[in-house]
Amino acid sequence: MKLGVNIDHIAVLREARKINDPDPADALGIIKRSGADQITIHLREDRRHIHDEDAEKIISSSALPINLECSIDEKIIDIVCSLKPMRATLVPEHREEVTTEGGLDIISYEDRTLAAIEKLHAHEIEVSLFVDPDLEMITLSDAMGAEWVELHTGSYANIHAMLYSNLSRTHHAIASLDLPRHTLQTKLEESLTTLLTAADHAKSLGLKVAAGHGLNYHNVERVVDIGAIEELNIGQSIIARSVFTGLKSAVKEMKTLISR
Ligand code: PXP
Numbered sequence: 027m028k029l030g031v032n033i034d035h036i037a038v039l040r041e042a043r044k045i046n047d048p049d050p051a052d053a054l055g056i057i058k059r060s061g062a063d064q065i066t067i068h069l070r071e072d073r074r075h076i077h078d079e080d081a082e083k084i085i086s087s088s089a090l091p092i093n094l095e096c097s098i099d100e101k102i103i104d105i106v107c108s109l110k111p112m113r114a115t116l117v118p119e120h121r122e123e124v125t126t127e128g129g130l131d132i133i134s135y136e137d138r139t140l141a142a143i144e145k146l147h148a149h150e151i152e153v154s155l156f157v158d159p160d161l162e163m164i165t166l167s168d169a170m171g172a173e174w175v176e177l178h179t180g181s182y183a184n185i186h187a188m189l190y191s192n193l194s195r196t197h198h199a200i201a202s203l204d205l206p207r208h209t210l211q212t213k214l215e216e217s218l219t220t221l222l223t224a225a226d227h228a229k230s231l232g233l234k235v236a237a238g239h240g241l242n243y244h245n246v247e248r249v250v251d252i253g254a255i256e257e258l259n260i261g262q263s264i265i266a267r268s269v270f271t272g273l274k275s276a277v278k279e280m281k282t283l284i285s286r
Contacts, residue, residue: 027250027256027257027258028063028064028256028257028258029061029062029063029257029258030064030065030066030257030259030260031053031065031066031260031261031264032067032259032260032261032262033050033057033065033066033067033084033265034050034068034075034076034261035075035261035262035266036048036049036265037050037076037077050067050080050084051080051084051087054088054090055089057090058089062090063091063257064090064093064257064259065084065090065092065093066092066094066095066115066261067080067084067094067095068094068096069081069094069095069109070119071097078105081111082109085109085110085111091113092111092112092113093111093113095114095115095116095117095156096114096116096117097116097117097118097119098130098138098139098141098142100141100142103146106146106151107145107146107148107149107151110149110150112151112152113151113152113153113154114151114152114153114154115153115154115155115174115176115259116142116143116153116154117129117156118131128158129155129157129158129160129163129178130155130156130157132155132157132163132166132167132170133162133166136170139155139170143171143172144171147171152173152174153171153173153174154173154175154176154234154236155167155170155172155174155175155176156175156176156238157175157177157178158178159178159220159223159224159225160224161223161224161227163175164224164227164228164233165227165231167233168228172233173234174235174236175228175233176236176237176259177224177228177255178237178238178239179221179237179238179241179249180239180240181217182214182217182218182221182240182249183240183245184240185213185217186214187240187245188205188210189210189211189214190244191244218248218249218252221237221249221255222252225252225254226254228254229254234257235254235256235257236255236257236258236259237249237259238258238259240262241258241260242260242262243267246258246260
């Protein structure tokens with residue numbers, strides 16, 4: 027299974043102070059040496075975390091391939107074409123959302139999606155469509171000429187969190203499921219079957235299959251079991267964990283510096 031590490035959250039931390047630290051580009055070497063296969067970034071229309079200069083620096087200096095998430099907005103697609111990442115993943119985008127909510131509705135936005143795909147292909151950028159695990163969406167993704175589909179795992183991740191973690195806040199993008207345990211258990215299995223069926227369908231059409239959103243150290247194993255999925259894109263949980271795995275040395279280093 028290939029791992030794409032989404033480093034947007036490093037830029038989120040930087041933007042909390044509007045300074046230059048931490049620079050997401052500084053993560054590239056560490057992530058490569060740690061065995062990841064790809065870097066994922068999202069150039070949002072509101073530029074709330076990754077900026078154009080970040081994308082430029084990351085694409086030009088990364089030894090790992092870059093998967094650039096973006097909306098189907100024409101201006102953004104033009105910028106992505108000039109940045110030339112290895113892959114563009116087309117995602118839905120709404121200003122008010124905290125993160126990507128649900129897959130891209132390529133049925134409602136068929137013409138605009140197709141125009142984006144054609145432009146990206148003309149610039150030799152492969153295309154992935156971030157869609158819900160829905161057979162019709164996948165069939166259309168293939169018909170539109172995308173190389174990849176990325177299946178939205180947020181629904182599965184949310185049910186898993188309701189069942190197995192004592193988090194009081196689940197994946198914000200999906201309504202909280204206030205249901206009895208056995209019903210949640212059934213829903214969890216159903217969500218996995220939906221992902222499995224969608225992944226198998228995509229693979230049978232010749233699409234490459236990725237998945238992501240809300241995956242973490244507790245819920246990833248069942249998704250890894252889905253053979254047709256060949257890549258996972260994971261951000262929040264990896265960056266969140268790195269705060270704690272790195273905290274000891276960060277505190278020690280400062281303590282050493284100020285100790286006389
Ligand atoms: N894949 C896509 C298409 C996304 O939009 C995101 C979030 O930016 C991710 C994967 C990673 O999600 P998470 O941060 O929840 O791991």
